[in-house]
Amino acid sequence: MKQFFLSLIALALFSSCGGNDDPPPAPEGADLIFPLENSECTTGVSVNETLSQVTFEWQSSANTETYSLNVVNLDTNMPQTISTAATSASLSIAKGAPFSWSVTSINSDSDQIASSETWLFYNSGAQTTYAPFPAQLVSPISGSTVQKSIANEVDLIWIGADVENDIESFEVFFADQNPPLTSLGTTNSSIMELAASVESNTVYFWRVITTDSEGNTSDSGVFEFKVF
Structure with missing residues (x-):
């Protein structure tokens, strides 16, 4: 009987010392x-x-x-x-x-x-008209390695925006040299994707120039990716 009570006491002490093993709640993103x-x-x-x-x-x-x-x-x-x-x-x-x-x-x-x-x-500044925001290059992510399609192509995807909502066009420059100087093509304001022909084991560079109705332009900067 004595041993039984000692076991109960030991179990109680163990339970009281045990902590909560659940991970702390992760923070949530702010709006x-x-x-x-x-x-x-x-x-x-x-x-x-x-x-x-x-x-x-x-x-x-x-x-x-x-x-x-x-x-x-x-x-x-x-x-x-x-x-x-x-x-x-x-x-x-x-x-x-x-x-x-x-x-x-x-x-x-x-x-x-x-x-x-x-x-x-x-x-806000002194100007009365604003250039488009630099296009945000979405895919491929800069520094990534991607796989080409069966057609030996990679889709270049970006997002464009403008305070005055007057984007006229996007021109995509694409090459295996930096900076990319070869124009891959121009799209209108509603198209923000263009397919590029690629070869395996090659690093490519791309950028997007956005133009609005006032002739203002912005440059996305250069992203690079490798095709395996």
């Missing part, structure tokens, strides 16, 4: 609020001739302690990042330039993070 997607931001407070301070806002997300605001100048590809526990933050950014922005949700108890969507906007 962006402002600046609006594909918009002109006119609410910035002027800092000097070249900069204005813009306040970014997003909704709170579950299981999140802090947020990392990521803003990228699409003309220079220079990022700015700020960490905060709030659901808004202000940054001084260039006037008259296109930007992308997103928010990363972080929880110190979890090794996972969550990213919001990425939105584009122009920070």
Whole structure:
């Protein structure tokens, strides 16, 4: 009987010391609020001739302690990042330039993070018309290795946007040398995909030039991929 009670005590002690083995809940992605997607931001407070301070806002997300605001100048590809526990933050950014922005949700108890969507906007400047946003090259991902189709082709896919919604065309440049100078073709504003003929064991480079009805242009920058 004594041994039975000792066993019960040991079991109780073991149970009380045991922790919860469930992993901590992962943070969820935040919903962006402002600046609006594909918009002109006119609410910035002027800092000097070249900069204005813009306040970014997003909704709170579950299981999140802090947020990392990521803003990228699409003309220079220079990022700015700020960490905060709030659901808004202000940054001084260039006037008259296109930007992308997103928010990363972080929880110190979890090794996972969550990213919001990425939105584009122009920070208001002196100009009265804006160039299209640089096309976002979606596929193939830069630095990736892809397989060609039976027709020995790879589909090049991108996304285009414009504050004034007046994109006229996309011209795709594609080559096995960097920078790619050979025009693969031009599509209208509704077509954002073009097939490229490729060979195995070759690295290719591609970029997209977007043109609007005012003749303004933007350059996506160069992506590269390898065909195996």
